[in-house]
Amino acid sequence: MEKHITLPLTPELAKTLKAGDTVYLTGTIYTSRDAGHKRMCEALARGEELPFDPENTTIYYVGPTPAKPGQVIGSAGPTTSGRMDAYAPTMLSVGARGMIGKGARLPEVVEAMKKYSGVYFGAIGGAGALLAKCIKSCELIAYEDLGAEALRKLYVEEMPVFVIIDCEGNDLYKMGRAEYLADKK
């Protein structure tokens, strides 16, 4: 199904999204990848606060190219989510609910998603120029020394994503492939 939703991603909203849905996201999201997640989880372990309030947020796994003069942001497609698997259950446990990336997730991430009503969205990998068009503002909020990996707050409009794994654990990667192979027989 095609759905147009406005963030933040509350548990109620998360539960309406099903694996295989095409979703257009509008609202505020935060960017982070390997190094940013490592720092955030280390901060949480020390009992410190995160650079943003994680409640009902959606985190985009992206390291954009530098903006050219006149651009809000450079090309900004998703990176491989599996590298954030070590940190995702911790982030979900403090209230972060949506994740945008690409590629497979570990069973422990899916279990945490079921527990905390998390949703894993896929953006089209390698479509960085196209996805950048949906990003209307970009503000660096922490870890500036990490360059492309710094934490950024983005405002997106009608950002096209797919629900890959929903909060019941249904997985588009498994469903889509099984459906194709069944049709071919």
Next chain:
Amino acid sequence: MREISVHKITEVIERMCIEANTQLPGDVKCAIETCRACEDGSIAKGVLDKIIENYNIAGQENVPICQDTGMACVFLEIGQDVHFIDGNLADAVDEGVRRGYTNGYLRKSVVADPIRRGNTGDNTPAMLYTEIVPGDQVKITVGPKGFGSENMSQLRMFKPSAGLQGIKDFILEVVEAAGPNPCPPIVVGVGVGGTFDKAALLAKKAIMRPLDQRNPDPFYADLEAEMLEKVNALGIGPQGFGGKTTAIALNIETMATHIAGMPCAVNINCHVTRHKTEVL
């Protein structure tokens, strides 16, 4: 003896890094568009349409096709009658990468140390390969390589008894294990033979070869076609959402090897397969 200033090398590498990252080559576009025409699934078709829209935007606006503008793989085939002047060749290549990635607003994705990390800030060093060939020309190939796909690549040292079937099974095993991670549809580069290191280099060279050029040996050209079909029968599909198009091309490069071995490397590349070649 033909003299070439290394400043010329810097200038050409700078321009090639920018062009390679913003303009998808015609052979890759053609392969993607051919696959789009054959897809039937609505999600698969939709994904391929977005991929085409993306490289068109990048080309028109001169922005990177993908935010992972990669490590700069640079291949130099240097005629033995060339004499480089005005400086050190490797430094000149790195300077070209530094300027290209800085002036072209490309992402700096290189860390100075594999374990201790630390971004070098300018995407250097280049992954530089030089080869001495006859003549007085220099053939330069620049192929920015993203790591979503690089991370899904594998190498195995087979016993010769594994034979052709062993290689076929391995290619499918690597693509299956990669699944949705390397941003399918992918390009599969296979290197067979040589030593441990040469097999990996052959696989890298395979993804630098234009996708519409088959291996000149009919045995391997047939194997490329057969394995592309088998990879696509896996059903992984565009972005892993299921469909006909798991790979848009499969290139195989081979060379002699030892009586005791059969090394095989499979280098995976994404649909943003960037390769650009120029001759000086």
